[in-house]
Amino acid sequence: MKTSRPGMRFLAVTVLLLAGASPAMAQNIYKCSQAGTVAYTDHPCPGGKGELLHKADDGEIIDQYLRLGQQDRARQYADARHLEALFKERLAAYQQDMEEKAQHQQDEMLAEQQREEQARQQTLAEQAASREQLAAENEALRQQNEQYRDELTQPVDSYPPAYWGTAPPYRERHHHHDGDHDGDHDHEPKAPVFHPCTQLAGGRVQC
Known part of the structure; x- marks a missing residue:
């Protein structure tokens, strides 16, 4: 009897569902037809009719x-059919599969812990770099403040030279070479001019 592709897909799904439902359903799968209705079951069809699919x-x-x-039931099933060697083989394969799954879970857990630790270390490094940058900026400001205070404490001469802005004093004498001395004409310098100055912040002076 030929089966169409949709029918084959339905059959495959049915086999998987029946096989995974319970240990009893993992045994045999029958296709039963009754009154034009098709049913899939793990029990033989009524009257011995039907088709053994799996x-x-x-x-x-x-x-x-x-x-x-249910390891005990698996052992009982094997002992009842004298399948001790098969039971040991399937039990070893099952245990190996469980060990591989456990190892995989452990590896995943360790990898996650490593990722978390790397993220934590990255955060700590960024925080340390931020603190160092802030400390450097504070140190630069402190040095600028110290320099500013030093400039304020420097002594400043508030008085400029006495002849600031004027020609230096000198005495002129005119000598007459013709023998007539009308007297020496002395030119006295003007009195010194003082410019009082005011000291400003930062060591500057305003006069």
Whole structure:
């Protein structure tokens, strides 16, 4: 009997659902037809009619018991059919699979911890760099303030030279070479002019 592609897909889904439902359903799958209705079951069809679609082997049944955590029932099934070697083989494969899954979970957990630690270290490094930059800026400001205070404490001469802005004093004498001396004409310098100054902030002077 030929089966269409949609029918084959439906059959495959049905086999998976029946096989994964319970250890009993992991055994045999029958296709039963009654009054124009098709049903899939793990029990033989009524009256012995129907079609056996899938017959689970002993290894599948033992694996199903083991996946459900029913190791004793898997052993009982194997002992009842003298399948001790098969039971040991399937049990070893199951244990190896569990160990690999546990190792994978542990590796994932360690990787996550490493990612968290790297993120934490990155945050600490950024915080340290920010503190160093702030400390450097504060030190620069402190040095500027100290320099400013030093400039304010420097003594400032508030008085400029006495002849600031005037020609230096000198005495002129006119000598007559013709023998007539009308007297010496002395030119006295003007009195010194003082310009009082005012000291400003930062060591500057305003006069």
